[in-house]
Structure formats: structure tokens, C-alpha cells
Amino acid sequence: MPVQKVLVVGGGITGSVLSLALTQRGAEVELVEISPQWFGVGHGITIQGNALKALRSVGVLDRVLARAVPFDVMRLRHADGSLIAQLDTPHTGGPDLPSTAGALRSDLQNALCDAVHAHGVTVRLGLSVERLADSPEHVDVTFTDGSTGRYDLVVGADGLNSRIRTLIGIETTPSPVGMSIFRVVAPRPAEMDCAEVYYGGPRYKAGYSPISPDQCYAYLLDENLDTSLIGPHAPISLLRERGAGYGGTWGRVISSLPEDTAVDYRWIESVLIDGPWHRGRTIVVGDAAHACPPLIAQGAAMCTEDAVLLAELVTGEMPVDKALEQFMTRRLPRVRMVMENSLQLADWEIHPGTPGADPARIMSETLDSLTAAA
Structure with a gap:
């Protein structure tokens, strides 16, 4: 029997896409978000074709692409800015979609927030889950404000440090990859028409x-x-x-930034629950279940694929337990492949000169494999 009432915990990309996909399939959805304000924040995001496909399936792609920058190639450069190669990137979402789009994370999230409200999803802010009580037929939830609710399914889309993951007894936790990232939003130079990566400099890249x-x-x-x-x-x-x-366009972009520019700095962490992501009628998805280094730019794609497939399966004719088993059968091998290859790329970055290292091959093989349906 398909689920009728679903609680989604976390209002980021994963939770928003899931809420839309479930609602469009007839489920009653309640979304809780721990932040008291719900709107787009953050820096840039690379949206690969399979993520664009997921966004199209929930009806927000046109709005996202109205502001985003689509492109079908990427360039590799030496640290001084001279060109190494220009590569065509696989169309992981199909031939009718761009292979990649660069977007402001805030533009993407605002499009999702507006769509979630427009579809009548109940959104509760400044709230999370305090306790879960699972039974064969439902999950009883106590929220952090003392209120309660009963749901056919609870989905934790609450990110890398997921509370739902902990509440259902999954002990997997994030660990540092061994590299960090500085991120900044800057004025776009006229010559910048696709993603470019600079190798051979004093840092990883x-x-x-x-x-x-x-x-x-x-x-x-x-x-x-x-x-x-x-x-x-x-x-x-x-x-x-x-x-x-680092010279070229990258050097000019950084040198032109005003002194009060906001620079985001983070250690990169990864997590993968290498087994079932669910306990009873509660499941974690997206970054709560898997988060990899951003070296193949598949983070948003893996999360949105989770959301669309989970909604499809739990609103179908299978019992919930069978739907969740089918979800894991289809998702875990694909996610594991992206995770292992991303970690391999990170290791090669950290240990340059490793015999047999071939980042271009790993990236190409990964994206080629993702052209198959999720």
C-alpha cells in the first residue's frame, strides 16, 4: 500500500525535491526545517545533467536555468593559466539537457522553496525531531517543541550531521577526507563560459x-x-x-575581490552508510546517508536522484518495507561507485605522483556510467 502521510526532516535540496516529488504523486507531506528562516543561502553549486533531470521531474528546471549558466565542456589548465585540454562532459541527464550548469545555491534553493509552498506542503520552521517510535504500521514522532505527529514514513534529509541517522541507531559518522576548500562568489569575467580547473600549483588545485x-x-x-x-x-x-x-583568470578573479569579501572555508568530510539506510519506516537519504568529496561534482545529483526514486517507490503498489529494500538495491551500488571514485581522486590529489594515477579516466568513466538511468 502506498504511503499517504510523510514527514520530511530537512529543507535543503534533498528534502525540498523529495517533498515536491511526493506531493506530485499524491502524498500528504509535512516538512520540518531546523532553521527559523527558510531561504536560499550558500555559494555556487555545480549541477550535473542527472541532477537537472531530477529538477525537471519536479517542475523547477526552467526557473533554475533562467538564472544558471549551462555548459557542455570543461577546461583543464596549468597553474599559470595556460591550457592543458578542453574536454566534452557526458550528458548524464540525457541528450536533451545540458551536461552541466553552474548556479548560485541560493537561486536553486529559492526556486525549490517557492515550489514547495506552491504545492501545498506543510512547512514548519525552527523545528526538528526529538524522538521516534516506530511500529509496523506507522512512526510516532515527538518534535523539539513538544508537539507530536503520526506518519506512514519518516525521511531524514537533514544533512551530513543528521540527527535522524543517530535517532534510528545508525552509528556511521562523517570523517575528514584530508583536504579543505576555500569558496567565494565573485564577479564573472566576460571570458568565463564553462568550469575550469587549474593543476600543478602550490595547493591541490x-x-x-x-x-x-x-x-x-x-x-x-x-x-x-x-x-x-x-x-x-x-x-x-x-x-x-x-x-x-595560480594565474590566468583564477588569479585575476581573486586579486580583484574587495577586502570585505565573504570567504567560506571548510574541511571536506565524507560519509557513506554502506548498508541499509532505513530502520523500520524511517530512512535517511542525501547527505545524511552519503556525502563525498566534490571532485566529480555529483553531490547534488546523488541527492536529487535519491529523492525522486524514493518518492516513486513509496507511492507505488509495493508495501513500504519492500519499497525501501528496492530503493537500496537500486541506489547503494550507484552511490558507492561515486563515493569510491571521488575518494580515489581525493587521495591522488593529496598524494601527487602516485603510480598509476589517472584522474581524467576515473572522472570520465564515472560520468559515462551515470548516463544510465538511476
Whole structure:
């Protein structure tokens, strides 16, 4: 019997796409988000074709692409900006969609928020889950404000440090990959028409992507620096210091930033629940179940694929337990492949000169394999 009433915990990309997909299939959805305000935040995001396919299935693609920058190639450059190669990128969402789009994360999230409200999803802000009581027929939930609810299914889409994952007794936790990332939004130079990555400099690599008609997202992958730097207000002087040695467009973008530019600095962490992501009628998806280094840019794609497939299966004719088993059968091998290949790329970045290292092959094989349906 298909689920009728679903609680989605977490209002980010995964939870929003899931709420839309469930609602469009006739489920009654309640979404709770721990933040008291719900709107788009963050820096740039790379949306691969299979993520664009998922966004199209829930009706928000046109709005996202109205502001995003689609492209079908990427360029590899030396640290001084000279060209190594231009590569065609696979159309993982099918031939009728761009292979990739760069977007402001806020533009994507705002489109999703508006669509969730327009579809009549009940949204409750400043709230999370305190306790879960699972039974064969339902899940009873006690929220952090003392209120309660009964649901056919509870989905934790509450991110890397998921509370729902802990509440259902899954002990897997995130671990540092061994690299960190500086991220910044900057004015987009006229010549920037696709994502470009700079190799051979003093850090692991630098790069950027156009994300709107007038903005770009630039980043630097570095070793893990002091944890006191972690957050959205790292000094621009530090980014310039660590990025010294990268020229070309990347160097010009960073040098042109004003002194008060907001620089986000994070250690990169990964997590993979290498087994069932569900206990009874509660399941975690998206970054709560799997989060990988951003070296193949499949984070949003894996999360949105989770959401669309889960909605399809739990609103079908299978009993919930069978639907969740089928979901795991289809998702875990695909997610594991992306995770293992992303971690391999990270290891090669951290240990340059590793015999047999071939990042271009791994990236190409991964994206080619993802052209198959999720």
C-alpha cells in the first residue's frame, strides 16, 4: 500500500525535491526545517545533467536555468593559466539537457522553496525531531517543541550531521577526507563560459565555474588548516596567500575581490552508510546517508536522484518495507561507485605522483556510467 502521510526532516535540496516529488504523486507531506528562516543561502553549486533531470521531474528546471549558466565542456589548465585540454562532459541527464550548469545555491534553493509552498506542503520552521517510535504500521514522532505527529514514513534529509541517522541507531559518522576548500562568489569575467580547473600549483588545485549572468564561483582545494578558520568569514588575505602561484583568470578573479569579501572555508568530510539506510519506516537519504568529496561534482545529483526514486517507490503498489529494500538495491551500488571514485581522486590529489594515477579516466568513466538511468 502506498504511503499517504510523510514527514520530511530537512529543507535543503534533498528534502525540498523529495517533498515536491511526493506531493506530485499524491502524498500528504509535512516538512520540518531546523532553521527559523527558510531561504536560499550558500555559494555556487555545480549541477550535473542527472541532477537537472531530477529538477525537471519536479517542475523547477526552467526557473533554475533562467538564472544558471549551462555548459557542455570543461577546461583543464596549468597553474599559470595556460591550457592543458578542453574536454566534452557526458550528458548524464540525457541528450536533451545540458551536461552541466553552474548556479548560485541560493537561486536553486529559492526556486525549490517557492515550489514547495506552491504545492501545498506543510512547512514548519525552527523545528526538528526529538524522538521516534516506530511500529509496523506507522512512526510516532515527538518534535523539539513538544508537539507530536503520526506518519506512514519518516525521511531524514537533514544533512551530513543528521540527527535522524543517530535517532534510528545508525552509528556511521562523517570523517575528514584530508583536504579543505576555500569558496567565494565573485564577479564573472566576460571570458568565463564553462568550469575550469587549474593543476600543478602550490595547493591541490584551483578552479571556478560561471553561476549566473554576472557571477562566478571560485574555489581553492588545500590541506586542512587550523579549525579556528572554519566558517563563512575566513580572511580574503588568507585565500590570496594560499592561492599565490595560480594565474590566468583564477588569479585575476581573486586579486580583484574587495577586502570585505565573504570567504567560506571548510574541511571536506565524507560519509557513506554502506548498508541499509532505513530502520523500520524511517530512512535517511542525501547527505545524511552519503556525502563525498566534490571532485566529480555529483553531490547534488546523488541527492536529487535519491529523492525522486524514493518518492516513486513509496507511492507505488509495493508495501513500504519492500519499497525501501528496492530503493537500496537500486541506489547503494550507484552511490558507492561515486563515493569510491571521488575518494580515489581525493587521495591522488593529496598524494601527487602516485603510480598509476589517472584522474581524467576515473572522472570520465564515472560520468559515462551515470548516463544510465538511476
